[in-house]
Amino acid sequence: MSGLAGLYYPATPKPVDPARIRAMADAQAHRGPDGSGVWTAPGVGLGHRRLAIIDLAGSPQPMSSADGALTVTCDGEIYNYIALRAELQARGAVFATTGDTEVLLHGWTLWGPAMLDRLNGEIAFALHDSRRQCLFLARDRLGVKPLHYAELSDGAVAFSSELKGLLAHPLLRREPDIRAIEDYMALGYVPDDACIVAGVRKLAAGHALLIERGKPVPAPSRWWGADFSNRATGSAKALEEELVSLLRDAVRSRMVADVPLGALLSGGVDSAAVVALMAEASSKAVKTCTVGYGRAGHDERSHAAQVARRFATDHRARVVAADDVALIDPLVTAFDEPFADASALAIYRLCELAREEMTVALSGDGADEGFAGHRRYRFQRAEERVRALLPAALRVRVFGALGRHYPKADWAPPPLRARSTLLALAEDGAEAYAHAVGVTTPALRARLFSDAAKRALGGHRAEDRYVRSMHDAPARDALDRAQYADFQHWLPGNVLAKADRTSMAVSLAARAPLLDHRLIEFAQRLPVSMRVRRGQGNWLLKQSMACYLPADIPQRGQKGFVTPISAWFRGPLAGEAAALTKSRILSNWFDPSVIATLAADHRAGHGDHGHTLWQLVMLDRATRRIFG
Template structure:
């Protein structure tokens, strides 16, 4: 895993100062502590920070072909590089190194952008082709690896793995985009189609950007998408067998490394499945690590221990106190943009624990999105069935009842009648968009100043979800919800979280359950194979029955739960009250409204913990970026 940065002048090929590339790369040193490199030519410059994983002695970057025509800087892993290399060698290519980087050089020469569909991996890379005077930026299918870019005042296009890499260049203007605040408050993260710094863009997952000198900079082009519109045929047993093979291939392909390798183990279905399939082929005990909590309701160590014993792993664990909020400023520095998923604290700790023993760790991320594991999918599918049965007047009546029904933030979602009644009155996509968010539109409207409301106009965080679901290539409401999560939630929250927390401690995290062949297969499963009998990930659980105990497969899902609501009634109560006095937040939010929010939460009248966490993370992030 690595960090990349660079500059390209699409107009006049001005000289590139190596010191500027070096400064951008130095800001990314945590992503690559094992080495660095800089390359410049007229009108272009590449930089690289290396975390050595494969071909430790070779593979230094930026790397060029023997004739110097093609140069690459690359972040990621190509898991099928040996197969692609063999194909290229059959076409006459001659390789000097043993790793995957050189495959990109010869692959570009052979196929150009058509190289991308041949790659199975996680990656973000830049290629300069001196023959055609072009810059090519490519990003992997799911958006596992990030890539930011911006047009500078002198005409250059700057790119970097993280926002901090761009901000190290003196010509990047630090102006805040107010619409990104709305996106963050609505969703809990700044999505991939937005950025807190005005003018900065993120290359979307499954897209590439090809810039030719002397021509206008075009829009990125999509090279991959997931399609939910087709349905696989076959018995549950046959489909489970096929799924098992996809899972096995995804895990095995990600076990190739020349450095110590292990796995995160929470004791849930996904990480347990990964460990089981690793143990199936590993000659040595799989190294596993678990984070526990000092609150029994949040602690999964006993389940992780069950799996560790079953597969005789080399297991380590650490207990994190429920008040482990000392990491807040560390996370703010790691994420750059405001990020409100509080499970990032636990994710950082488990990455820190893993890095003490290994350089690469496999995670279970992606199965919930692919196999419909989140509870919200079951609720959404159920609500859509009810909407289909209720005539319009009854749905409107449900909405009217919901408007006056008392709020019950403390109750499990199935018992929150107000939320359900209001959702039934809405369009399904609109209801899901609100349900997947953090601070609902009506509360945001209470908090924003009049000037902020005017500045936002008709921009709303949820609209991107609604539009994506309406255009989703699928057959039913479940398809649309999963598709939208692949486009927004997965790259914006889940993959950003694991990338930034792992890279902050120089650990490479790999996601075998996001192998694109597995994802493409899962998208064809009938809805009843994904959700059945109140169980999400139904077929995956059936497929894993020969490997995992039933009390692991069918126990209620926990996840990394961080008790932010309790914090704001305890140790962080002063922080909550202080948010109303923040001159930063007063730019967009009414201080009196924030004060009311903190007071209602403190006395238990309402649960505003997640919104208060958002406001605190926003204040600290903005203060760090623009202060």
């Protein structure tokens, strides 16, 4: 795990100032506190910040081939590098290091871009080939590691792991993109096909970009994509056995490290499964840690402790203050773009706790997306069954009318909040799911945005990307389509961005065994009944791990790190909400009177606008930091 940065001039090989590359890399020093490096040649410069995990004394980056023709800088790790080294050595490659980065140099020499298909890892990298006069940028299949890039006014393509690396370049034009603000207000994060800074792009998960000297910068090409169009065959028992074998290999391959290693443990089946298989593979007690808020409904420490006792782990737990709002500014700095998933506060504290005793931590990220653990998947599938029974016009007339007249009940338990379900049944399935994954509704956004902002949006709507993804999905079922859309947007833009930024902010290397691409491809082929059964998601994962885990862990629904932000805006953040009406930067896009009404109604208990207020606070802080 590291940070990378660089510049490439496609048109003409202009000289590159090493100090500029160093500044871009050093802006990401938290990603790599153990070393740094800069390499330049006519028309190109690469920079690196290293978090040493394997081959601690060797493998400096940027790394060049023996003949100097190739140079690479890489963020992340290749988990099958030992097998690839052996294959390359059998073909005549001579290695100078014992780490994984050098595999990229020899792999490019032998296979070119096709080497990506052979890699099992969580990586983003930039490779310069002086013979072919090109720069090759690539990002791993699921988008675990980030990569941003932008074309600058002097003709250079600048790139870096995090946005802050690009912001360190004086020629990057800092202008907000109103479409990204709409996306953020709808989804709670800026998705990977957008950026808060106009002109900056994120290389999409499973994509590569080959930039050749003397040619225009092309569009990235996809080298891997989610596919739900095929179905596995075989008995549940056979699929269980295959799943356990894949899980075991994914966990063990991510336990290779020359530094202290452990696990982030929640109260759910995903991280418990990872810890169970780590304990099986380790001769020593596995280090585990968890955090909780110490209040009912917001704390899973007892369930994590139950797993820790079962596997005799070296476990530590810490209570996170229920009013831990002091983390707002560190989070804004870590994420660069506004990010409104408030669980990031607890995860940041969890990563801090982990970093006290370990440099590498395995997590359970990805299980809910891969094996259909989210409750919204089950709702979507059930709603699609109802939609199939009635013509669209009748659904709109019946369910639409009922939904409009049913009282809004934010205070009620979820089963009694029928209004949103009725309105969803009146909509197209893709449209309904796009709303289900959202934070601030289209109706509320329409109230919030000023008339000038609405004109500037020109009809852009955040939900449209979800609708397109679901309609175009290589899928057989409503569940497939929902999961496919989340692989395109929610997983890289929210889940993995959160994991990467919170862990890297404290120089912790987080590894996600459940996102091993072989596991994901296996999960995507599973029949729907193997993913969702008897009202439970993650069915086959729970079934396969039942004999390993405490009896109630596979059966309980996971709450994750639930942050009490609604209570905060009636307590320690009440003043923050009121101050939003005076924000000069927010007034560029929003109606201050509507913000004032939301804050007052929330404080008085007339409505629950905590998530929208949190979005506005994080947007205000992030945009002020970037744009002044």
